[in-house]
Amino acid sequence: QVQLVESGGGLVQAGGSLRLSCAASGRTFSRYPIAWFRQAPGKERDFVAAISGSSGSTYYADSVKGRFSISRDTAKNTVFLQMNTLKPEDTAVYYCAARMKVEVAAPPLLYDYWGQGTQVTVSS
DSSP states (O other): OEEEEEEOOOOEETTEEEEEEEESSSSSOSSSSSEEEEETTOOOOOEEEOOOOOOOOEEEEETTTTEEEEEEEEGTTTEEEOOSOOOOGEEEEEEEOOOOOSSSSOGGGGOOOEEEEEEEEEEE
């Protein structure tokens, strides 16, 4: 049974940092991309960042470029999202997702497995 479990969310003041983790179990995702998405109340689920499988190439939404960093520990089957200089508009539930094709993609519908989400709240 495949599971993705996010952790590391919480409440932080604007300008602060958080590090989210996404631990995968049930299969190895080292060849496949893992992405982070976020969803604020009343809004669609948006792409945040992704990391490819074999090369480890990274991709970011314009809104987080230069502030967020995605990385993976292949041995631990875990992906991280380091979030710095957080802003109130970063407040959302953050989800990690795995895609069972090697190409990185942005649309949520192209991802096959999802975690339950972790809340990130940034106060002004």
